[in-house]
Amino acid sequence: MVKNTGRPGYLQIADDLRAQINGGSLAPGTPLPSTAQLADQYDASLSVVKMAVGILRNEGLVIGQQGKGVFVRDADDSPAAGDTAGEVAELRAAVQDLSVRLAKVEEQLATSTTRRSGHSSQ
Amino acid sequence: MVKNTGRPGYLQIADDLRAQINGGSLAPGTPLPSTAQLADQYDASLSVVKMAVGILRNEGLVIGQQGKGVFVRDADDSPAAGDTAGEVAELRAAVQDLSVRLAKVEEQLATSTTRRSGHSSQ
């Protein structure tokens, strides 16, 4: 499930879960699948899933309860003040993604043009 | 160095580094000690140091440059801390715009390269 873009797997999973939470697919109060299930679902290792969940936990989107599960935080429980931090983190992730993709495009463009016109950009 | 309080080590290290950055002990532009040095300094494993640095990286306090080091971000460069939702919305719009434009470029590049030379770098 984790695609082979420049974006690391744990960020892809975090993005996907974040989208599901914001999109309402994972309602507040409901538990995420267990780490083992997520690992199986995304075809990733447990470590990667734990890293992804750790990010969301750090962002305050979810709350992990040892022995029970990881639950989507209530919207009432996370006021706008805490939400901005998460949005900033999300935007930062998006910018990072764009950066990587743009770098690849630039590289492709550079190689294809140097072969044709000797143009070198650095 | 990591005390045996309830707070996990990787958070303690992240807190300490964050305090050093905010306190000016680690000035913007200066590099953090290498992960190996930090691991030695805090008497922790490389993994926990990498997790701590990953947190600061996610927070935007530092910028990791592969092969060089992890540098404290310029204060001017990261005004995102503690400002309004308006800026968040503005950034979101900008990211959306960039996303669409980049997708178009990627598509054009993909079609043109496959048509001309079948060159693929992945």
Added chain:
DNA sequence: TTCACCAACATAGTTAACCTAGTTGGCTTG
């Protein structure tokens, strides 16, 4: 029935190892 114990499963933290990739500096070779 109720209590105690235990097995299974959950998150959480930690460690070690391996791999990739970028940077740097020194050394060798032409």
Added chain:
DNA sequence: CAAGCCAACTAGGTTAACTATGTTGGTGAA
């Protein structure tokens, strides 16, 4: 001397394994 190669060091990503701790449900004994 200059170019290129290579070793050492860097961050970053991934995996596997282990420990700790909390929850839950079942089982068996009192």
